[in-house]
Amino acid sequence: MSTSLITKNDINRPITIVISALGGQGGGVLTNWLVSLAEQQGYFAQSTSVPGVAQRTGATIYYLEMFPKSAVKDNGTPPIMALMPLAGDVDLVVAAELMEAGRAVQRQFVTPNKTTLVASTHRVFSIAEKMAMGDGTGDSETVLRAAEEAAQNFIAFDMESLAAETGCVISSILFGAIAGAGVLPFGRESFEEAIRAEGKMVDINLKGFAAGFAAAESPYQEEIILPPVAAEITGNPNGPEAQARIDRINRLPDAAREFAYAGAQKLLDYQDLNYVDDYLDTLEEFAAQDQAPFDLSRELARYLALWMAFDDTIKVADIKTRSERVRKYRAEVRAKDDQIVNMVEFMHPRLEEIVGSLPIGLARRVEKSPLLTRLFEKFTGPRLMDTTKLSSFLMLYFMASLRRIRRKTLRFHQEHEAIDGWLDRVRRALSQDNALAVELVRCQRLIKGYGDTHARGMRNFNAIMSVFDQSGGKLQAARVSVLRNAALADEEGETLKKELAA
Numbered sequence: 001m002s003t004s005l006i007t008k009n010d011i012n013r014p015i016t017i018v019i020s021a022l023g024g025q026g027g028g029v030l031t032n033w034l035v036s037l038a039e040q041q042g043y044f045a046q047s048t049s050v051p052g053v054a055q056r057t058g059a060t061i062y063y064l065e066m067f068p069k070s071a072v073k074d075n076g077t078p079p080i081m082a083l084m085p086l087a088g089d090v091d092l093v094v095a096a097e098l099m100e101a102g103r104a105v106q107r108q109f110v111t112p113n114k115t116t117l118v119a120s121t122h123r124v125f126s127i128a129e130k131m132a133m134g135d136g137t138g139d140s141e142t143v144l145r146a147a148e149e150a151a152q153n154f155i156a157f158d159m160e161s162l163a164a165e166t167g168c169v170i171s172s173i174l175f176g177a178i179a180g181a182g183v184l185p186f187g188r189e190s191f192e193e194a195i196r197a198e199g200k201m202v203d204i205n206l207k208g209f210a211a212g213f214a215a216a217e218s219p220y221q222e223e224i225i226l227p228p229v230a231a232e233i234t235g236n237p238n239g240p241e242a243q244a245r246i247d248r249i250n251r252l253p254d255a256a257r258e259f260a261y262a263g264a265q266k267l268l269d270y271q272d273l274n275y276v277d278d279y280l281d282t283l284e285e286f287a288a289q290d291q292a293p294f295d296l297s298r299e300l301a302r303y304l305a306l307w308m309a310f311d312d313t314i315k316v317a318d319i320k321t322r323s324e325r326v327r328k329y330r331a332e333v334r335a336k337d338d339q340i341v342n343m344v345e346f347m348h349p350r351l352e353e354i355v356g357s358l359p360i361g362l363a364r365r366v367e368k369s370p371l372l373t374r375l376f377e378k379f380t381g382p383r384l385m386d387t388t389k390l391s392s393f394l395m396l397y398f399m400a401s402l403r404r405i406r407r408k409t410l411r412f413h414q415e416h417e418a419i420d421g422w423l424d425r426v427r428r429a430l431s432q433d434n435a436l437a438v439e440l441v442r443c444q445r446l447i448k449g450y451g452d453t454h455a456r457g458m459r460n461f462n463a464i465m466s467v468f469d470q471s472g473g474k475l476q477a478a479r480v481s482v483l484r485n486a487a488l489a490d491e492e493g494e495t496l497k498k499e500l501a502a
Helices: 027-040 098-106 127-131 140-150 159-166 170-181 188-198 202-216 240-250 254-270 273-287 295-308 313-320 323-332 351-356 360-368 370-377 390-408 410-430 434-446 452-470 477-487 494-501
Strands: 015-021 043-050 060-068 092-095 116-120 153-157 344-347 383-386
Touching: 015 027, 015 098, 027 043, 027 060, 027 170, 027 188, 092 098, 092 170, 098 116, 098 140, 116 140, 116 170, 140 153, 153 170, 153 202, 159 170, 159 202, 170 188, 170 202, 188 202, 240 254, 240 273, 254 273, 254 295, 273 295, 273 410, 295 410, 295 434, 313 351, 313 390, 351 360, 351 370, 351 410, 360 370, 360 410, 390 410, 410 434, 410 452, 434 452, 434 477, 452 477, 452 494, 477 494
Parallel strands: 015 092, 092 116, 116 153
Antiparallel strands: 015 060, 043 060, 344 383
């Protein structure tokens, strides 16, 4: 990683800086620091900004130009500076979130012969990403690779996490990273003086500045993601039970192992070791019939684990009562150890979720009895629950403890009946077309969440499975892919209806 240092002696044009920051990240504060820094060092400085849109559909873009007064004959007359950045003519781009760095690259503000790019690698998902029916998240690795190729000098690390660790705001981390990049012709002391001159939260901002400065001195290295530790699927890495399951996973095709390790860990956390064995039994059955490049084994290892760990009231209660969730929440709101934080949960249980948590026999009785149905309906509907209160916490803790009887509940029976039907269709497809079997496995991505979200997903899933059944198992793999993508296009299912009608 080379440093593109702008010196005082060779400047015959303004220093140009683009800052892209989301609401609450202190982009305005960062801009003020840079303007103050430039003016203290004998520079003319000008800043403009284009506000972004609320609800994370866009960031505010700040543009700064600096020009040394020593390069102007009449120091009292500032040069004419631009109000907006020009593609290919930006010295420094600062992005307070990864996808904003990607947008800067896309708009050609980042160029290999000129630009230093300073970016945080953390993500703040956009509304478009969150609204997607499937996985709508952008590919972070692609953005990182593009940024590294586009910039002359690329500095990237998780500034949000570092800000949380130091108890400061991300703007001070960014300011430190800019100083550490060495692209501006000012010393570290000058940067720190700009913070002191503002006079607000000086000690905390200097602490964040120092952390950002130190992190910027380490070049960006592409993170290598290793498969989960195999022994973790039992919690006893030296026991015979651990080794037996590790051996079973290691005998699966290479393409499936990473997902199989993750799936086994997920299902152990969700239920127990016997549940993990059921999962591995199914993977081994299909892997024995699979063929290179083993797409079926890989996709089944992924989607079977997701379905077997379906969201029921027991799982939701378990997640909401975990101590690590409380620690994460306190860290997000930056609560001090001596501060009390209340966690108020919004819940909207439906009758189906409540009855589904009952043993099959009792659940069937409730479904058939209008009196019992009306009784259980009193527990449905939207409500706010302060889970930091003992009564609310104990109620959720009791729900989570029902994990021991989950196999006997109506919801478990219903989900596994649907899983068995799905796997039977995959078997039928596999006997004649491996690609069709793979596409049927991928249809599981339609099923997620609970409540209305789960009901919509199951409705779309069942519609596609009905088409497969009506075709006598002779549906084209490409047709299944088209139908699945149509189901993911909108919540109302209008696109899928049109495809089915066609």
